[in-house]
Amino acid sequence: MNNLLKLDKKYLWHPFTQAREWEIDLSPSLMITRGRGIYLYDSRGKKYIDGTSSLWANIHGHRCRAIDASIRAQLNKVAHTTFLGLTHQPGILFARELVKISPAGLNRVFYSDNGSTAVEVALKMAFQYRAQSGKPGHPVKLEFLALKNSYHGDTLGAVSVGGTDLFHKLFKPLLFKTRFAMSPHCLRCPHNKSRRLRDLPREVLAYRYNGETPKPGDKRPRTDCRWECLKEVEAILKKHGKNIAGAIVEPVVQGAGGMIVMPPGYLKGFELLCKKYEILLILDEVLTGFGRTGKIFACAHENVKPDLLCLSKGITGGYMPLAATLASEKIFRAFLGEYEDYKTFFHGHTYTANPLACSAGRASLKLARAKAFLTGIKKLEKLFTGLLSEILPLPFVGHIRQAGLIAGIEIVKDKNTLEHFPPSLRIGKRICDEARKSGIILRPLGDVLVLIPPLSIKERELAALVGNLKVSMGRISYEY
Ligand SMILES: *Cc1c(COP(=O)(O)O)cnc(C)c1O
Numbered sequence: 001m002n003n004l005l006k007l008d009k010k011y012l013w014h015p016f017t018q019a020r021e022w023e024i025d026l027s028p029s030l031m032i033t034r035g036r037g038i039y040l041y042d043s044r045g046k047k048y049i050d051g052t053s054s055l056w057a058n059i060h061g062h063r064c065r066a067i068d069a070s071i072r073a074q075l076n077k078v079a080h081t082t083f084l085g086l087t088h089q090p091g092i093l094f095a096r097e098l099v100k101i102s103p104a105g106l107n108r109v110f111y112s113d114n115g116s117t118a119v120e121v122a123l124k125m126a127f128q129y130r131a132q133s134g135k136p137g138h139p140v141k142l143e144f145l146a147l148k149n150s151y152h153g154d155t156l157g158a159v160s161v162g163g164t165d166l167f168h169k170l171f172k173p174l175l176f177k178t179r180f181a182m183s184p185h186c187l188r189c190p191h192n193k194s195r196r197l198r199d200l201p202r203e204v205l206a207y208r209y210n211g212e213t214p215k216p217g218d219k220r221p222r223t224d225c226r227w228e229c230l231k232e233v234e235a236i237l238k239k240h241g242k243n244i245a246g247a248i249v250e251p252v253v254q255g256a257g258g259m260i261v262m263p264p265g266y267l268k269g270f271e272l273l274c275k276k277y278e279i280l281l282i283l284d285e286v287l288t289g290f291g292r293t294g295k296i297f298a299c300a301h302e303n304v305k306p307d308l309l310c311l312s313k314g315i316t317g318g319y320m321p322l323a324a325t326l327a328s329e330k331i332f333r334a335f336l337g338e339y340e341d342y343k344t345f346f347h348g349h350t351y352t353a354n355p356l357a358c359s360a361g362r363a364s365l366k367l368a369r370a371k372a373f374l375t376g377i378k379k380l381e382k383l384f385t386g387l388l389s390e391i392l393p394l395p396f397v398g399h400i401r402q403a404g405l406i407a408g409i410e411i412v413k414d415k416n417t418l419e420h421f422p423p424s425l426r427i428g429k430r431i432c433d434e435a436r437k438s439g440i441i442l443r444p445l446g447d448v449l450v451l452i453p454p455l456s457i458k459e460r461e462l463a464a465l466v467g468n469l470k471v472s473m474g475r476i477s478y479e480y
Helices: 002-011 019-024 065-075 089-101 115-133 156-160 165-174 202-208 228-243 266-276 298-302 329-333 355-368 371-389 427-437 459-475
Strands: 032-036 039-042 047-050 106-112 143-147 178-181 244-249 280-284 308-311 323-328 397-403 406-411 448-451
Touching (some): 115 308, 143 228, 156 165, 266 298, 323 329, 448 459
Parallel strands (some): 143 178, 244 280
Antiparallel strands (some): 308 323, 406 448
């Protein structure tokens, strides 16, 4: 096994990894040899809780019997055939099932193979739709609207609408124009300097964000919030709407930006603004889809209906690379014409709609459609909230945010000012390295610890996950 690790260091270039650290850092390089349920096993046989769901993708655990069987059955027929000009049963049936569970109006499924391509497809569809349905003589809409702190993938179109400078800044000269509105991040809201909201649970926040005027004697917490974040969206749409082909947002949780949970009401407000200014709404549910936030899709929390919906990660239960972009019939119709009209959507990937992946997706979705699935997540979500509340009082914990089975724990140098530790301290990484010793695999986002367990986790396992993390947080030194 040491030999294999040597080969790894000789031949590989790992994603989102500083190769120099990877090379010298022999001990934490883990080689995973197998998995079962929420557990992963390394080459020494040590067992770990998969606290990141193998990068936010796994839903029903590893070696899930129904998904294994579904892939095997398909493997006995054929592993891959193209979807360009041909079709197959798993691709057809899975599309019907996806349409059934999606917000009303989304009737067409366009497959690809990862979250970034799901976003690329949506952006290109929006652009082409606008180009083809504009009145003759009208300028082409060249811009998009997105949010700061957003993350939509690593291909250049997805990077163009990405609002995370750390990943995206360098590539700016290569990107198309995007207008960024402020992130709906109440904790660090420049308009709410008192920050009285920061420890309040979501339900309490809900009172304050629907624009109502408090009645005398109303003891509910207040802020001076005037929906400045939505006002920024509106200002952009008002001024530049005629040039904007679409607006893209991660509903409820901005994932890679730091697991930032939006205040309730924001998403609905965003949708209404898109309607008002006739802008196509693209929802990126690559992270939040398939039960992660407690509903099959996060947009259902506020009954929001997008024009385009991007899905990946959990779509196969975290088994195989697959993605889908769902589009409304209206958008689909605008691409119909004679071949020589060139209204065709000229886009597709070699492994588009891979039959093994579609089979995995069908089996995973069947499990997710069982009644007990969402009620189970609700129960876990509640328990999770309780467990996380025991982490909040720890020194250096600035904020905890949660939506369903997603949690972000923000580590800060000062609980009052919320100032961060210097990046060179690698505080997030050091906590996660420590946690690994106690048998949990986590990957931080800078100074935000991220907990995203498989949705099949049991109550006592969730308690062990949070409990072990708490102990690990107490073990490392915060001196610098
Ligand atoms: C992970 C992610 C992507 C990109 O998906 P990949 O499969 O890694 O390309 C896009 N959008 C969101 C919200 C994500 O979390």
